[in-house]
Amino acid sequence: MRELSDALLAWFDQCARKLPWREQASDTRRDPYAVIVSEFMLQQTQVSTVIPYYSRFMERFPDLLTLASAEEPEVLKYWEGLGYYRRARQLLKLAKTLVSDFSGALPQDRKTLLKLPGIGEYTAGALLSFVFDLPEPAVDGNVLRVVARLDAEAYTMGDVKSQAAARERVSGLMPPERPGDFSEALIELGATICLSSSPLCHDCPMSHVCRAYQQGVVAEYPLRQKREKSPVSQMSYVLVHDGTHVFCRRRSEALLHGLYEFI
DNA sequence: GTCCGGGACC
């Protein structure tokens, strides 16, 4: 376990992408507000898309108080193009709630965070680990994929039980001295190395402890929801009439081919 | 053009 987190953290120290919401003197904690804004934007969109929006948003709403006193239409204007506009509204609600009910400070426990607008299990974990350096798991799609492959465990994307199991697993992996970086490193690994298609296992710092890799079955994890796609059968007919009756004949290659139906 | 991934919430 020690070996795993050491390897991942060493990789993260060397390879982490430079992102606007990570720009921080290395000895200061991350700005809670910056983490909130970036996590809300990242909930629905990829990093490269978020970057310009994040920068413009932070210029106009540089801190929690500024955002909390803004009107919804203007916030939505800065969100335009990102989609999932409910998130922008939730973010504004969250800012107002934090200011009015929490003296502008982010709660440091999961249970309280989960009651706040727009915050679910993943975002709660992300805030607790990134901002407060607490050993709280933040399991998004990236992390679920990483853990599923690491253990060759049959986790299913988007499945709440799998997410809960993955949170347990990640909790057990957390190194006590750098939980926040470890949490972020798992996400970074999923986003840049442990890709859902064509993962870059040869560059992966965990391949030596990855069960799926050792078994050569990386592509099989995680499982995907089997969507009950109702069998769509196309039918075409030929209309036949003999002057008195109209018949309908199914085309020969179709289901029940050649069958005559009386209309 | 179609399919799919991605969190929270209803």
Added chain:
DNA sequence: GGTCCCGGAC
């Protein structure tokens, strides 16, 4: 289970 939206893969 459905909805919100977009971008990327194919």
